[in-house]
Amino acid sequence: MVDALLTWYRRERRDLPWRRTRDPYAIVVSEVMLQQTQVARVVPRYEAWLERWPTADALAAAPLADVLREWVGLGYNRRAVRLWEAARVVARDGWPESLQDLPGVGPYTAAAVGSFAFDRQEVAVDTNVRRLFARLGRALVPPPGRAAEFNQATMELGATVCTARAPRCGACPLAVRCGGPGEDVRGRGQGRFEGSNRWVRGRVVAALAAGEGLPTDIAAERLEHALQGLLRDGLIRRAGEAYALG
Numbered sequence: 001m002v003d004a005l006l007t008w009y010r011r012e013r014r015d016l017p018w019r020r021t022r023d024p025y026a027i028v029v030s031e032v033m034l035q036q037t038q039v040a041r042v043v044p045r046y047e048a049w050l051e052r053w054p055t056a057d058a059l060a061a062a063p064l065a066d067v068l069r070e071w072v073g074l075g076y077n078r079r080a081v082r083l084w085e086a087a088r089v090v091a092r093d094g095w096p097e098s099l100q101d102l103p104g105v106g107p108y109t110a111a112a113v114g115s116f117a118f119d120r121q122e123v124a125v126d127t128n129v130r131r132l133f134a135r136l137g138r139a140l141v142p143p144p145g146r147a148a149e150f151n152q153a154t155m156e157l158g159a160t161v162c163t164a165r166a167p168r169c170g171a172c173p174l175a176v177r178c179g180g181p182g183e184d185v186r187g188r189g190q191g192r193f194e195g196s197n198r199w200v201r202g203r204v205v206a207a208l209a210a211g212e213g214l215p216t217d218i219a220a221e222r223l224e225h226a227l228q229g230l231l232r233d234g235l236i237r238r239a240g241e242a243y244a245l246g
Helices: 003-012 024-034 039-052 056-060 063-071 078-093 108-118 127-136 147-160 198-207 220-232
Strands: 234-240 242-245
Touching: 003 147, 024 039, 024 078, 024 108, 039 063, 056 078, 063 078, 063 198, 063 242, 108 147, 127 147, 198 220, 198 234, 198 242, 220 234
Parallel strands: none
Antiparallel strands: 234 242
C-alpha cells in the first residue's frame, strides 16, 4: 500500500513552494498559514511573507503590528502572534530539540517540520491524514528514511482525493484496500462565519491594519465583546482613547 501511495504521489503531487525547501523556518511558516486556510490562498501570501521576512531573525525583529498587518485575510490572527513568538524563541535560542516547545507548535506541526526539515522519522497526522487512515481502517507507516515523502503523500491524498465531502475513490491508489468513505463524507460543517464573533474580530483587525477606525456597522455590545477578546489575546492594545494593533 505504501509503495502504491508513493508512486501515486511522485506522479500527481502539486508543485508547492514549501515542498522545495528544507529550511525549518520556511516550513513552519507554511504549516501555520495552511491551518484552516486553502492552499490557493496561502501560496502568494507565503511567498510575500518570506520575501519580507526571509529568516526567523528577521521576523523576530519585526513589530507585532506589522506582522498582524501582513497576516490580514489569512484568518485566526492568533496564529500570527504564535508564529512571531516562535521566531523570537528561535532567534534567541536556536531550534529546540522538541519542536513542541515553540509557541503554537503542536504534535502535528512538530512532526511535519521534524520530517521535512530535520529528516526525523515521524508520522504527521493532520485532519486529512486522520480521515484517510480511518477509512483505510489502519495507520500506514513510512519506509525507513522516507518519512518526509510519506507525509507529503498522505497529506496530498487526503487533501485532493480522499476528501471529506466528495472523495474521488476512482482516482485513489489505495481504493482496493479501503472500506470506503462511510458516513463521514457528509461532515458536520462549520457554523456561519459572517456575523460570528470570529468575523467581528477579523473586521476589527482588518480595519486597524488599514489605519481606519473601528467598524461602525457592528452592534456596540458585540464590538465590545470582540475588543475585549482581542485585548486579552494581545492582538490589539489601547492607544489613548483608540485602539491599535499589537
